[in-house]
Amino acid sequence: MKKQLALLRELQRIDLQFDELEAQKSEIQQKLEENRGFLEKLIDDLDRQKQEFEDVRNLRRQKKADIEEVRESLAASQEKLKSIGSQKEFNAVEVEIEVFKKKLEQTQEEAIHLDEVIETVETSVEEKEEKIVQLREGIAAEVAEGEQQLADIDDVLEKRRNRQEAARSEVQKHVLRKYDFIRSRRPGLAVVAAKNGHCEGCYMALPPQQFIEIQRGDTFDICPSCQRILYYWEEAKGEEGEAPVDEAAEAS
Ligand SMILES: [Zn+2]
Known part of the structure; x- marks a missing residue:
């Protein structure tokens, strides 16, 4: 039995090394998973921001159309003013012109504000895109390194498997x-x-x-x-x- 127990201790030493290497492997795999998850989250975030950006740009286009429309209405009212007979009608059209002018001013202010928003978001999207490119490269390098480590560990495991098999075959x-x-x-x-x-x-x-x-x-x-x-x-x-x-x- 002494011989058997000695063999068993030998087997146990090998098995504990296996345990350790397997633990190293799962640690590496987990780290790679985390990195991938982080990158995915950033990409999702960027996609959402791009969508928001698109919405703001659509709104800006709409404002431009609104400005055109108010300008046309204003021009039409000013034209109408030239051919008016009664004072009463003249006053009414003048009020109308005032309203259009105010609306034009307001819409232009809104358009300027949107331009500012667009500029800010554009910068932020560009920065984020750049960051993602860098991260992607960094993560790709880490993945390559991690996979190399995993392959190395598998090599070691493969070599030790023979010793493990030999020890097992000798134990009752x-x-x-x-x-x-x-x-x-x-x-x-x-x-x-x-x-x-x-x-x-x-x-x-x-x-x-x-x-x-x-x-x-x-x-x-x-x-x-x-x-x-x-x-x-x-x-x-x-x-x-x-x-x-x-x-x-x-x-x-
Ligand atoms: Zn005990």
Whole structure:
């Protein structure tokens, strides 16, 4: 069983590296998603502003037509004034002219205001378009970099998969099943040390008889508390990355 547990520790080291690389991958993927989302939001924002801009321009065109119309009415009234006989009618047309003049003035003021709005919005739209171009380039560069990182990680994973397969093939089926089951239930360590009479995975005391068995290394032992596979800590001495309990395992 000592040999089996050593193999299992080897497998666990490989699997933990896999976990770490997979976590790095999802972090990169998430960042890329966020960037894409941010750019989309900016583009939506710009589209909305362009639509508003179009509405203002339509309104400005309408004002221009209004001005023409009032001018024509004013000219017609002034023309009418020349051929009027009675004073009463003359006064009425003069009032009419005053009204048209006021309306013309007012409409012209509105048109000037719209011109100002158009100028401001135009600048803002241009700035936004420029910003989007820059962002798009920046994000494209980040996407390229992120994808390269993902590809690199996949390469490393691919290379380590052979080692993983080799380790798995040497572990007895029932041991492997238990190991896979524990890992499927929670991330982190599935094989932990038993030291000074307690489990290093959950720090609960082990039954003394079980601890003695674990020291002998002939049996396959599971912690009664956290259900992890146990080995005697001295067996792992000198192994690469000797089984420190990681925080993920501790927290679960
Ligand atoms: Zn335990």
